[in-house]
Amino acid sequence: MGKPPHKKRRSLKWKFIGGVVLVLLLFGMPVGDIVNGFVKPHEGCRVWQVTDGDTVKIWCNDGSYPARILAYDTPELKARCSSELLMAVRATLYLRWLLWRAKKITVKIDGVDRYQRKLVILLLDGEGVARRMVEAGLACWYDGGRRAGWCETPRNGPANG
Template sequence: MRILFIYASIVLSSLQGVANASVPRSQACQHQANEFRCVRYLSNYDGDTITFQIDGVHPLLGDKIPIRLSGVDTPELKSKQRCEKELARWAKRFVRAQMRQASTIKLSEVKRGKYFRVVAKVDFDGKDLGDLLLKNGLAVPYDGGKKSKVNWCKKLAMRSSSSARR
């Protein structure tokens, strides 16, 4: 009986190796401890919460994972301020457009945030999404601590006046 158990264990182990070998992952797409490569954009709730398809992660994590963009804070869609809501919609559309056009997306510096959310830097086609949001006036720097009060109406006015000059 013991020999049968050992034999069955060896057979199952070898079959597991065959199953894993049948799904080759490119070396460029190998995940690291704090970095996911070759992820696919699925959707974004707003400018700083994006859902990605991350193949090859443990099933307990799931493969469709919402990521909180690190280093920035974008306006909230559920705000009572009209200016903040409008800028939030712009940020959402901006992120959607950038992610849909991206040919490669990488999540780096992946960690858990203060609300146990997954927080990461999002790089696509050699560009940093957080930096682009900041440069376009659609976000403010954020280190994960207490959020500072932002005058989104002033940011919207600045953005509108710079758009009018173009």
């Protein structure tokens, strides 16, 4: 006999809501990052985009640069397993939330890595972001060198190795 018409309308309603949420995630958060980066009091360069849990884009007097935040490592969005992807999304959203909550953002450049990203120390209200990310269980301490994967030990992160 077919489905009643109200079921079809309800399905379209949820597809519309899902589409709106997707658009907000894709465009709303990055726009929020830009506004936050240029409105907030800062010292040094401005953070104007969150790429993932340990990578941002910064705006300095001489231009825009990708930047790797020092002292910690988070899972990659180009994940090798579903648990790594889930943790990567959580770490990215948490870093964005920390930046949005901060009253003052300080970016100290401390060199360049092999991918030509600026290496930065990121302070939020005078406190290092690394400690907050590690304490939240979304990152592990990292001092350079080889990194272990996040798929093997997704809850506590990999050990430096």
